[in-house]
Amino acid sequence: MSKDAKPAKKNLGIHLFAGGIAGCCEALTCHPLDTIKVRLQLRGERQAKRPLTTVAGQAMDAAAAAVKKPPSQNFISVGVQIARKEGVLSLYKGLGAVVTGIVPKMAIRFSSFEYFKGLMADKKTGQVSAGGNFMAGLAAGTTEAVLVVTPMDVIKIRLQAQRHSMTDPLDVPKYRNAAHCVYVMVKEEGAASLYKGVGLTALRQATNQAANFTVYQYLRKALHDAQPQHGDTLPAYQHLLMGFVSGACGPLFNAPIDTIKTRIQKSASTEKGFQRFLNVTRGIITNEGYAAFYKGLTPRVLRVAPGQAITFMVYERVYKWMVSVSESIRVEDYSESSSTTEA
Numbered sequence: 001m002s003k004d005a006k007p008a009k010k011n012l013g014i015h016l017f018a019g020g021i022a023g024c025c026e027a028l029t030c031h032p033l034d035t036i037k038v039r040l041q042l043r044g045e046r047q048a049k050r051p052l053t054t055v056a057g058q059a060m061d062a063a064a065a066a067v068k069k070p071p072s073q074n075f076i077s078v079g080v081q082i083a084r085k086e087g088v089l090s091l092y093k094g095l096g097a098v099v100t101g102i103v104p105k106m107a108i109r110f111s112s113f114e115y116f117k118g119l120m121a122d123k124k125t126g127q128v129s130a131g132g133n134f135m136a137g138l139a140a141g142t143t144e145a146v147l148v149v150t151p152m153d154v155i156k157i158r159l160q161a162q163r164h165s166m167t168d169p170l171d172v173p174k175y176r177n178a179a180h181c182v183y184v185m186v187k188e189e190g191a192a193s194l195y196k197g198v199g200l201t202a203l204r205q206a207t208n209q210a211a212n213f214t215v216y217q218y219l220r221k222a223l224h225d226a227q228p229q230h231g232d233t234l235p236a237y238q239h240l241l242m243g244f245v246s247g248a249c250g251p252l253f254n255a256p257i258d259t260i261k262t263r264i265q266k267s268a269s270t271e272k273g274f275q276r277f278l279n280v281t282r283g284i285i286t287n288e289g290y291a292a293f294y295k296g297l298t299p300r301v302l303r304v305a306p307g308q309a310i311t312f313m314v315y316e317r318v319y320k321w322m323v324s325v326s327e328s329i330r331v332e333d334y335s336e337s338s339s340t341t342e343a
Contacts, residue, residue, distance in 0.1 A: 014322040021316035026307045027098045033090035033303035034098075036079045038160040040296035041262045043078075072252035075299040086164065094156035097178040101152035105144055108314065113213055139207030145202040151194040153201055154265045155181045161266045167269025189268060199273065200261035201224045207257075208250035210341030212308060214248035233320055239313040250299045256293035258300065259284070 082090050115137040121133030128136070155178050164173040175181035185193045219242040223234055251258070263280045271279065284292050 014319060014326070016103065016107040016111075018318040018322060019110050020103035021318050022311045023102035023106040024099060025314050026310045027095065027102055029310055030303045030307040031095050031098060032079065033158045034076050034156075035082065035091050035093055035300045037299040037303060038084065038157055038262055038266075039078055040075060040299065041259045042161055042266060043094060043295065058298035074322050075296070075302075090164075092167065093162065094159035094178070097152050097159065097181070100178060101148050105110075105148040105152070106315075108144045108147055109140055109209065111135060112143045113209070116140055123323060128217075130214055130218060133217045135208045137210035137213035138206045140200045140213070141205035141207070141314070144209075145205035148194075149205055150201045151182075151197045154185075156194055156266045157262055187233040189270070193268075196267075197261045197264040198279070200257055204250075204254050204257045204261060205254070207254045208304075211245045211249035211253075215249050216242055219245065220258065233316075236313055239316045240309045243303045243309035245310030246312075248301055248305040251297065251304050255297045255300065259293050259295055261325050262296075303310075 004281045065313050079091065113136050116136035117128050117133065158181050159175055159178065162173045162175060164171045175184060182194070220234070223238055223242070224230070227234070260280055261275065263275055264286070266281075267276075269276060
């Protein structure tokens with residue numbers, strides 16, 4: 001390739017295929033940790049208290065609360081409890097909603113990031129600063145949240161929150177699967193219920209992807225500069241490590257947003273946006289304390305970090321493979337056309 005040659009434009013179809021494969025691998029591997037995270041975030045949730053006027057009544061309420069209080073907040077014990085009481089497959093509740101949305105989600109994430117990154121690039125050099133990557137990540141996270149992630153999250157959380165056994169055919173849940181959940185929610189709560197918590201979801205996804213892509217792009221450039229012998233393709237294990245480090249950054253500073261979002265999306269309350277946000281936030285602080293905002297942080301980091309590691313590694317390898325295949329096809333087409341012309 002000559003020095004004046006322009007890099008090939010990234011193909012949306014390749015983004016769709018590579019992102020979809022990467023997302024499916026990530027979902028199948030890490031979904032049980034997401035189910036445990038949701039259960040931890042919902043533990044301790046209480047309904048609005050009835051007014052108590054007597055000391056005896058308050059004592060009875062406190063005693064009942066003590067009895068109902070979960071014995072442990074350890075994510076391993078919660079996972080074991082779900083598997084024992086509801087069946088191992090219960091750890092995959094809501095997986096259908098995730099897999100259904102993962103292809104468009106990943107396609108939108110990677111293609112929109114590249115699009116916004118192009119807008120942030122220096123007009124002369126084509127280089128993108130760390131601030132440019134951060135803004136492109138914010139925009140990409142917001143885009144995927146509005147178009148795909150919010151309804152997918154609402155359905156997933158409703159399914160994960162159901163405490164029924166998947167090994168007992170007589171234990172019939174309210175929502176049988178993702179499609180049935182959509183039907184029941186739209187029928188009982190209206191289509192707008194699928195977008196509960198859209199603002200918080202957009203904020204979570206925006207901060208996640210801003211941190212994710214900024215750290216990943218920085219590490220990628222640093223490793224490329226330090227190892228020119230690898231050319232355009234770094235070893236798979238390095239993509240895995242970069243994805244793990246970058247994926248851990250988002251959950252560490254937006255955990256409260258994710259906990260509030262989970263509580264809002266799980267509830268069938270008809271309260272409007274900001275009022276519901278305030279009531280849920282006050283309820284967590286009053287009933288459970290500030291530490292409750294970080295419930296499920298450990299499984300979330302353990303789910304998101306390796307999830308991003310798998311996503312980036314698979315995406316990079318599949319993307320490179322697809323690009324090489326498309327280039328080979330173009331070369332063959334060019335050779336055939338040249339042979340025909342000469343003949």
